[in-house]
Amino acid sequence: MSLADLTAQGLTAHLQKVVLDIIVDEQMAKFEETLPERLETHVKAITLGHIEHIRNHLKLADEMTFRIEVNMEEVQP
Secondary structure (H helix, E strand, C coil), X not given: CCHHHHHHHHHHHHHHHHHHHHHHHXXXXXXXXXXXXXXXXXXXXXXXXXXXXXXXXXXXXXXXHHHHHHHHHHHCC
């Protein structure tokens, strides 16, 4: 392999790396730009799911407390 061929291969490899670096930088910038909004959407959905779960739990606890109180009233003379 001649010196010219080695130089051409080295230049090609270097240019490929530069192009890949540019593409990766652009994609990372887009990712970082859209990440907060995408995370916010998921966090809201998860939070609403947790709130609904807690509401259901509290409602069930209230219903159980009511049933226990009613049953205790029936037992007392």
